[in-house]
Amino acid sequence: MKNPTLENVPFLDGKLLVAMPGMGDPRFEKAVVFICAHSAEGAMGLMINKPAKELKFDDLMTQLGIDWDGELASPKVHHGGPVEHGRGFVLHSRDYESEGSSMKIGDDFGMTATLDILTDIALGKGPKRALLALGYTGWAPGQLEAELQANGWLIADVDKELVFAAKDSDKWQLAIEGLGIDPRMLSAEGGRA
Numbered sequence: 001m002k003n004p005t006l007e008n009v010p011f012l013d014g015k016l017l018v019a020m021p022g023m024g025d026p027r028f029e030k031a032v033v034f035i036c037a038h039s040a041e042g043a044m045g046l047m048i049n050k051p052a053k054e055l056k057f058d059d060l061m062t063q064l065g066i067d068w069d070g071e072l073a074s075p076k077v078h079h080g081g082p083v084e085h086g087r088g089f090v091l092h093s094r095d096y097e098s099e100g101s102s103m104k105i106g107d108d109f110g111m112t113a114t115l116d117i118l119t120d121i122a123l124g125k126g127p128k129r130a131l132l133a134l135g136y137t138g139w140a141p142g143q144l145e146a147e148l149q150a151n152g153w154l155i156a157d158v159d160k161e162l163v164f165a166a167k168d169s170d171k172w173q174l175a176i177e178g179l180g181i182d183p184r185m186l187s188a189e190g191g192r193a
Contacts, residue, residue, distance in 0.1 A: 018155075019033075030049070032171045066118055078133045081137030088132060154175075
């Protein structure tokens with residue numbers, strides 16, 4: 001079998017990866033991953049539907065020593081993935097940019113991984129919409145392409161409402177349905193024609 005190449009898969013920045021049933025890695029069961037960066041060097045994304053139930057935004061702000069009165073809406077805290085799970089990433093609307101620290105992702109999203117965004121959120125100067133992820137999902141060169149060829153993921157267009165407003169427990173099904181697929185019809189077995 002030929003090694004997967006980027007000739008077979010377009011760059012997926014700003015797309016969603018939706019885990020197929022039977023993926024084989026329990027960490028990604030029914031995961032929805034927002035791809036922040038994808039190139040010949042690999043890929044990086046944030047799971048957007050796995051809440052960090054043991055950690056609340058208020059607790060995190062206290063741990064970081066950021067004054068937070070809790071009156072403003074706080075972003076949900078998620079497990080972004082198994083890599084560097086002690087590091088925080090904020091996926092947010094493009095109405096916010098931290099000079100030199102925010103990565104633009106398409107027309108509607110940005111990602112910032114510095115403390116200034118949390119301070120700005122606490123001061124009411126942050127983005128209108130945000131999702132905080134601890135850790136990220138990463139792929140080495142060719143790894144994501146191989147997982148796509150092995151039918152581990154579906155690729156979906158991103159929807160702001162799905163990312164920021166949908167219930168975490170509904171995001172996987174909504175992403176599948178957004179592709180025009182009935183989730184009950186998906187097989188855990190992959191195939192090739």
